[in-house]
Amino acid sequence: MKTIILYRPVGEKELELIAESGFKKFPPRLDWQPIFYPVLNEEYASEIARKWNTTDPFGNYLGFVTKFEITEEEFQKYKVENVGGKIHNELWVPSQDLETFNDAIQGTIEVVKVYIGSKYDKSESSIIGKLVEEIDKQYEN
Numbered sequence: 001m002k003t004i005i006l007y008r009p010v011g012e013k014e015l016e017l018i019a020e021s022g023f024k025k026f027p028p029r030l031d032w033q034p035i036f037y038p039v040l041n042e043e044y045a046s047e048i049a050r051k052w053n054t055t056d057p058f059g060n061y062l063g064f065v066t067k068f069e070i071t072e073e074e075f076q077k078y079k080v081e082n083v084g085g086k087i088h089n090e091l092w093v094p095s096q097d098l099e100t101f102n103d104a105i106q107g108t109i110e111v112v113k114v115y116i117g118s119k120y121d122k123s124e125s126s127i128i129g130k131l132v133e134e135i136d137k138q139y140e141n
Contacts, residue, residue: 007045011059025102054117061117074104
């Protein structure tokens with residue numbers, strides 16, 4: 001079965017919900033969020049996590065880049081939208097399709113990058129705290 005690699009920038013709250021699923025699925029969208037939009041490349045996901053998530057108090061000033069694989073069959077069901085420059089490509093999945101989309105994820109959702117905003121203090125979540133500590137240790141060496 002052929003798969004496609006996608007990325008999703010998330011803040012602390014969304015990552016906590018992903019962790020609760022065993023890193024198997026993304027949480028349902030909020031009522032005012034009609035689209036779930038993973039992105040097609042790590043560079044764009046990093047840009048969002050670094051510029052937006054690290055300035056968001058709801059996400060505790062943390063930006064995480066997640067990476068996952070989806071079946072090509074599921075990927076082909078949705079439209080790719082360009083929302084800016086040549087790297088700004090998103091897969092637009094209607095929120096009502098997210099459960100089916102999650103079922104097509106192969107393997108687990110991985111955290112590949114963490115960005116820490118200047119207003120970040122600490123996390124109440126042990127999983128999040130551990131990820132942030134690991135990043136801090138990498139930068140100390």
